[in-house]
Amino acid sequence: MNVEYKLSGKSGNIFFVGLLLGPIFIALLAIIYAYIDVYNPLVYFTFIVFLGLLFGIVLIQKIVIKLSKCRSETSALIYGTIVGLFGVYINWCTFLFVYFRYHDLPIEFLDLMLDPVSVFDMANALSIDGYYSMFGSDIKGFFLWLIWIIEAIGIIGAGAVGGLIVLHEEIFCEDCNVWAEKKDVDLRLAIENQVSAKTAIDSDVTKILEYPIYVGANSEHIQVNLHQCSKCQNTSTIDIDLITYEENDKGEIKEKSEDFSKVFLLNRSVFGKFIAKKTDLETLI
Numbered sequence: 001m002n003v004e005y006k007l008s009g010k011s012g013n014i015f016f017v018g019l020l021l022g023p024i025f026i027a028l029l030a031i032i033y034a035y036i037d038v039y040n041p042l043v044y045f046t047f048i049v050f051l052g053l054l055f056g057i058v059l060i061q062k063i064v065i066k067l068s069k070c071r072s073e074t075s076a077l078i079y080g081t082i083v084g085l086f087g088v089y090i091n092w093c094t095f096l097f098v099y100f101r102y103h104d105l106p107i108e109f110l111d112l113m114l115d116p117v118s119v120f121d122m123a124n125a126l127s128i129d130g131y132y133s134m135f136g137s138d139i140k141g142f143f144l145w146l147i148w149i150i151e152a153i154g155i156i157g158a159g160a161v162g163g164l165i166v167l168h169e170e171i172f173c174e175d176c177n178v179w180a181e182k183k184d185v186d187l188r189l190a191i192e193n194q195v196s197a198k199t200a201i202d203s204d205v206t207k208i209l210e211y212p213i214y215v216g217a218n219s220e221h222i223q224v225n226l227h228q229c230s231k232c233q234n235t236s237t238i239d240i241d242l243i244t245y246e247e248n249d250k251g252e253i254k255e256k257s258e259d260f261s262k263v264f265l266l267n268r269s270v271f272g273k274f275i276a277k278k279t280d281l282e283t284l285i
Contacts, residue, residue, distance in 0.1 A: 002205055005237045005263040007167065008174055012069035014079050021067070022083045025060045027090050029053055034094035038102050043132050050151065054158040057087060061162035066179065071172050076163025084159025088152045089116065096122050099131070123148070169263055171237050173229035180227040180235055185278045187224040188214040194242065197222060201240055201261045206270055208240070209277060218245045218253055222260060226274055236271040239263040 033053045037046050061080055070076055093112040096119060100107045112119055127148075130140030139147065171180035189211040191197040200207040201222075214221040222240050229235040242260035245253050266274070 002202070002262075003265045005171065005265045007071040007073070007170070007172060009072045009074075010070075011072045011075035014064060014068040014070035014072075014075050017068035018064045018079045018083070022060060022064055022079070023086055023090075025063070026057060026083060026087045027094075029056045029060075030087065030091040030094045033091065034098040037095060038098045050154070053091075054154055057083070057155065057158040058162035058165060061159070062166045065163060065166050069172070069177065069179070070163075071167075073164055073167055076167055077160055080159040080161070080163040081156065082159075084156035087155045087159060089119070091151075091155065092119055092123060096126075099126075169225070169227075169239055169259075171227040171229075171235065171263070173232065173235035175234065176229055176231040178229065178231060180229045180237070183226040183228060183275070185224065185226055185275065187226075187274065187278050188243065189222050189224065189277075190214040190216065191220065191222055194220070198260065205238055205240070205261065205264050205266075206273075209273055213277075220244050223257065224274060224277075226266075226271065228271060233268060236266045236268060237263050238266050238271075238274065 030053075033049060036049045040046055040049070060083070061076070064070075064079070065076060070079075090113070093109065096112055097107055097109045100122075127140060127144045130138045130144050132139055172178070173180050189208055190213070191211065197208070197211075208222070208224070211222075221243050223243050225239045225241060227235075227237045239259070240261040241257045244256045244258075246256055248254055
């Protein structure tokens with residue numbers, strides 16, 4: 001019988017650690033992005049850098065959540081939203097500072113940070129004529145504001161959703177007050193079909209111990225993911241991913257992974273059986 005694992009919901013020190021480190025990290029990202037945005041002549045490359053900015057915000061979330069030992073999705077969401085909103089504002093401040101200094105116009109960064117009304121007025125003035133072009137057309141007015149709004153939504157979204165992404169299938173040992181480690185077992189098992197495998201896993205995940213080792217090529221199968229506390233080894237969990245394959249536009253076969261089960265608790269004995277199953281795989285190889 002399965003016992004589902006759930007995070008305790010404790011916030012840890014996320015609001016102390018997060019509000020201490022988060023603004024510093026995101027300010028550094030904003031400075032880097034602003035200089036690339038202003039000095040880089042390739043607009044399309046700036047878009048790639050923006051995606052890097054969003055990834056960096058999610059990475060900040062991971063660092064903060066891990067350090068603060070936050071096990072609450074709600075707290076992570078609230079903190080992430082705060083960081084995202086701050087990220088939008090400081091991103092604007094750094095951009096305007098670098099942009100106007102690039103054009104030899106005197107402006108102080110601290111003045112911008114302390115005067116949001118002036119930041120909006122400057123952005124509005126800049127939108128009238130725009131400052132770059134795409135596909136041979138100047139981007140300005142409504143279209144420029146639309147791009148800025150999409151950027152803001154992306155930054156806030158990366159902050160808010162980032163925490164939920166980081167906490168996905170993360171395991172925390174409350175007894176030892178540490179995060180459990182993911183075991184690098186790469187255990188893959190063959191299945192006859194999705195429906196029967198899903199039914200078996202949802203009723204009793206230990207049933208898949210009877211499944212044969214997957215040794216095929218590019219055929220549907222499941223992957224076993226194991227976590228265990230390295231200190232007490234009493235907090236152990238398992239979750240299953242479904243592995244499928246699809247062909248991309250270039251005709252290449254790519255592996256696709258998706259969640260196939262909830263996270264379930266395992267006792268130490270059963271956990272050891274799954275580790276032993278990995279030994280069976282090594283014997284086959």
